[in-house]
Amino acid sequence: MKFASSAKFAAVAVTAALALTACGGGSTSSGGSAGPVDGKGKKLSVLVNSSAAYPAQQKQWFTDIAAKFKAQTGADVQFETFASANDELTRIQTSVVSGQGPDVYSLGTTFTPTAYATKAFVTLSDDDWKKVGGKDKFNQAALGISGPDAQHQAGIPFVSRPFVMAYNKDILKAAGIDKPATSWDELATQAKKMTDPSTGTFGLATGYKDSFDPWKFIWAMSVQAGNPLVDGKTLKLDDPAVKKAYETYFGWLTKDKVVDPASIGWSNSNAVAAFASGKAGYLMMTTSSSLPTLDKSAVAGKYAYTAMPTTAPGQSSPQGDAANAASILSGDNVVVADYSKQKDLAFAYVNLITSKDEQLNYQKIFGDLPANAEALKALNNPVLQPVADTAAKSKATPFTGAWGDIQLALLNVVVQSIPDLSKGSVDDSSLQARLKDAQSKGQASLDRASK
Amino acid sequence: MSTDSLTAGKSTRRKSSRAAKPDPQSPDNAPRRRKGLSERNRPLWMLIPGGLLMVIIIVVPLLLGIFMSGLDLDQYSLRQWVSAPFIGVQNFVEALTASPLLHAIWLSVSYSLLAMVVTIPLGIAGAVATQNAFKGRAVIRSIFLVPYVLPSFVVATVWRTMFQPGSVIDSALHSVGIDPGLWLNGPQSYWTLILVQIWASWPFVYLLALSGLQSVDHEVHEASALDGALWWNKLRYVVFPYLKGPLSLAFLIGMLHHINNFTLPFVLFGVPAPSDVELLPILTYVTSFQSFRFGLSAAMAFISLILIAIPLFVYLRAVKLDDAETPGGKK
Numbered sequence: 001m002k003f004a005s006s007a008k009f010a011a012v013a014v015t016a017a018l019a020l021t022a023c024g025g026g027s028t029s030s031g032g033s034a035g036p037v038d039g040k041g042k043k044l045s046v047l048v049n050s051s052a053a054y055p056a057q058q059k060q061w062f063t064d065i066a067a068k069f070k071a072q073t074g075a076d077v078q079f080e081t082f083a084s085a086n087d088e089l090t091r092i093q094t095s096v097v098s099g100q101g102p103d104v105y106s107l108g109t110t111f112t113p114t115a116y117a118t119k120a121f122v123t124l125s126d127d128d129w130k131k132v133g134g135k136d137k138f139n140q141a142a143l144g145i146s147g148p149d150a151q152h153q154a155g156i157p158f159v160s161r162p163f164v165m166a167y168n169k170d171i172l173k174a175a176g177i178d179k180p181a182t183s184w185d186e187l188a189t190q191a192k193k194m195t196d197p198s199t200g201t202f203g204l205a206t207g208y209k210d211s212f213d214p215w216k217f218i219w220a221m222s223v224q225a226g227n228p229l230v231d232g233k234t235l236k237l238d239d240p241a242v243k244k245a246y247e248t249y250f251g252w253l254t255k256d257k258v259v260d261p262a263s264i265g266w267s268n269s270n271a272v273a274a275f276a277s278g279k280a281g282y283l284m285m286t287t288s289s290s291l292p293t294l295d296k297s298a299v300a301g302k303y304a305y306t307a308m309p310t311t312a313p314g315q316s317s318p319q320g321d322a323a324n325a326a327s328i329l330s331g332d333n334v335v336v337a338d339y340s341k342q343k344d345l346a347f348a349y350v351n352l353i354t355s356k357d358e359q360l361n362y363q364k365i366f367g368d369l370p371a372n373a374e375a376l377k378a379l380n381n382p383v384l385q386p387v388a389d390t391a392a393k394s395k396a397t398p399f400t401g402a403w404g405d406i407q408l409a410l411l412n413v414v415v416q417s418i419p420d421l422s423k424g425s426v427d428d429s430s431l432q433a434r435l436k437d438a439q440s441k442g443q444a445s446l447d448r449a450s451k
Numbered sequence: 452m453s454t455d456s457l458t459a460g461k462s463t464r465r466k467s468s469r470a471a472k473p474d475p476q477s478p479d480n481a482p483r484r485r486k487g488l489s490e491r492n493r494p495l496w497m498l499i500p501g502g503l504l505m506v507i508i509i510v511v512p513l514l515l516g517i518f519m520s521g522l523d524l525d526q527y528s529l530r531q532w533v534s535a536p537f538i539g540v541q542n543f544v545e546a547l548t549a550s551p552l553l554h555a556i557w558l559s560v561s562y563s564l565l566a567m568v569v570t571i572p573l574g575i576a577g578a579v580a581t582q583n584a585f586k587g588r589a590v591i592r593s594i595f596l597v598p599y600v601l602p603s604f605v606v607a608t609v610w611r612t613m614f615q616p617g618s619v620i621d622s623a624l625h626s627v628g629i630d631p632g633l634w635l636n637g638p639q640s641y642w643t644l645i646l647v648q649i650w651a652s653w654p655f656v657y658l659l660a661l662s663g664l665q666s667v668d669h670e671v672h673e674a675s676a677l678d679g680a681l682w683w684n685k686l687r688y689v690v691f692p693y694l695k696g697p698l699s700l701a702f703l704i705g706m707l708h709h710i711n712n713f714t715l716p717f718v719l720f721g722v723p724a725p726s727d728v729e730l731l732p733i734l735t736y737v738t739s740f741q742s743f744r745f746g747l748s749a750a751m752a753f754i755s756l757i758l759i760a761i762p763l764f765v766y767l768r769a770v771k772l773d774d775a776e777t778p779g780g781k782k
Contacts, residue, residue: 401526
């Protein structure tokens with residue numbers, strides 16, 4: 001009796017296994033041609049960053065995309081989310097070491113070089129690019145941080161999130177300013193006109209305690225002054241342009257007094273809140289993802305986006321390539337894991353989410369700009385036009401595995417200067433010492449990268 | 452005195468029970484029975500499942516960590532991490548000479564010590580105050596435990612919000628004419644950390660002190676009252692000796708916890724941390740997960756392991772936990 005039942009069970013198991021194998025065999029033979037990938041019975045695992053601002057909408061998006069993917073390929077998609085870059089890094093580490101995990105990852109652009117350095121992701125061949133719809137379908141500027149050069153690209157652009165500034169039209173008008181500033185010097189002058197501490201109104205809103213914003217300012221001003229920070233194997237943080245950038249950035253608080261003194265404790269979201277309450281002329285270093293928030297705030301209809309200044313501090317017009325460095329090349333890339341056993345399915349998924357319609361849909365829900373060129377052109381929201389223009393004028397941060405460290409070093413200069421900022425001045429010698437420290441740490445990391 | 456006799460009593464009891472059991476199984480080594488059997492016949496094999504788990508969860512990662520500390524392991528070599536170049540003690544040399552590790556150790560140890568020095572009297576005071584029954588004692592006792600029950604993340608987030616420039620604490624101090632300066636950066640941040648740590652961890656000392664107070668025999672109180680001891684003398688010579696054990700345990704666990712505390716400084720100050728609060732766990736974390744120097748950070752972690760093993764060892768020697776277990780048998 002006992003034997004019989006277990007024998008029966010074994011027979012069922014064997015039959016099931018045979019059936020499954022047959023299925024698997026069938027799918028590979030039919031999916032080999034250029035037609036749609038057949039992923040019946042398969043499951044694709046995708047890791048994306050969780051949307052803190054739109055959690056419910058994100059869940060809905062997951063369901064919709066999974067349904068569409070199932071209709072196209074017959075395969076299921078399982079979404080996993082991570083809350084921070086560090087969470088994601090831990091996932092990547094475990095997956096890289098163990099050789100299993102999600103098939104597709106979504107990565108922030110500045111994190112792409114670090115991920116690329118692990119060599120754990122597929123560097124796309126021409127054939128692979130065809131599977132995601134061809135390289136031409138993407139906004140070409142967005143490919144700038146997909147790999148070290150055009151032949152070695154692992155990151156497939158998914159969305160663009162260029163950094164711009166928002167301005168309060170009423171406050172600018174009241175101060176007699178007819179056009180937003182295009183140079184950093186002009187910005188400070190305009191901000192002074194708008195600042196009125198008695199009403200709590202300040203020319204600029206920005207967060208000095210943000211974990212990312214500070215280095216983006218320093219990067220932008222330095223690049224516009226002709227110093228791209230990394231020159232081959234040399235780091236150039238001890239350059240006068242970098243020091244000038246820090247002085248300008250700190251100067252808003254210490255000399256020009258055009259930012260709220262409390263902003264030494266602010267992150268970007270505090271700055272958005274200050275601008276949204278109508279207490280600031282300019283909101284610096286923001287993206288189109290602030291749009292849904294601002295449209296529900298006191299400044300709804302009274303604000304506009306525009307590119308940040310491209311003329312370096314102390315100069316009167318953009319020098320060299322400065323006009324094309326309005327923002328860091330920012331957004332999300334997707335990468336396919338090298339260990340994945342269903343790469344074709346993964347590429348089919350990427351093809352789906354980077355298609356024109358899906359990209360436009362994503363923009364509507366989350367505010368991020370399409371990386372798909374046609375979709376970007378099809379945008380017809382006039383508020384977003386300046387942001388879309390900036391997407392084409394964005395410059396990639398240096399593509400090196402050391403960038404994470406360099407970014408940290410740049411940020412650290414600001415963190416360590418905050419006590420001085422709160423006292424009202426950052427003296428030259430301590431700034432110099434901090435820059436020297438940043439230079440040596442960053443250079444050491446760059447040396448490791450080029451080893 | 453009383454504890455000694457108690458342990459002695461226990462040990463004789465244990466010895467006799469052990470001697471009674473094992474006879475039937477080992478008639479052949481009868482001559483050595485009294486000495487050897489108690490060890491031989493302990494069913495040590497029953498420890499295998501637990502022991503195996505300990506090996507997998509503790510020993511293997513520990514050995515891996517030590518192995519990693521000898522590798523030049525970073526994001527470039529992570530993928531084939533086993534074959535990352537072996538560089539011997541170079542990571543340790545770099546950690547000790549070219550990184551802020553020593554500064555971080557100094558900060559971690561000094562802050563933990565300061566926090567402990569304040570929390571111990573606070574904890575004792577809290578325990579003594581709620582020792583005798585009064586109306587509402589249960590409520591007070593529960594309130595005392597609130598900081599201990601709250602997750603560290605919540606504690607740190609709330610304090611960070613209150614310490615923001617221009618936030619509640621600043622405006623409260625401004626209203627009485629004090630300009631407090633920066634709480635979350637600069638030299639004062641060190642004291643902010645200690646303050647929050649004290650707030651969050653004193654109930655732990657309080658709990659252990661309370662348990663010590665409960666163990667004071669009623670007769671002792673009576674006897675001291677008969678002898679005419681006043682409250683201070685009673686506290687100093689009668690009650691405190693009872694607290695010595697629980698409090699030294701509280702001190703040890705508290706120190707280890709503070710030195711290893713990552714959440715509190717991470718949430719309060721963020722990374723990169725201001726140099727005044729760049730504590731050991733933060734430094735290890737940044738080295739690992741922001742700079743991706745896994746080998747170097749494994750070396751740092753190993754150094755901090757040695758660091759916390761020292762007080763642990765001293766404590767174990769001092770209280771002789773191991774001896775209390777085996778007074779009758781052998782080690």
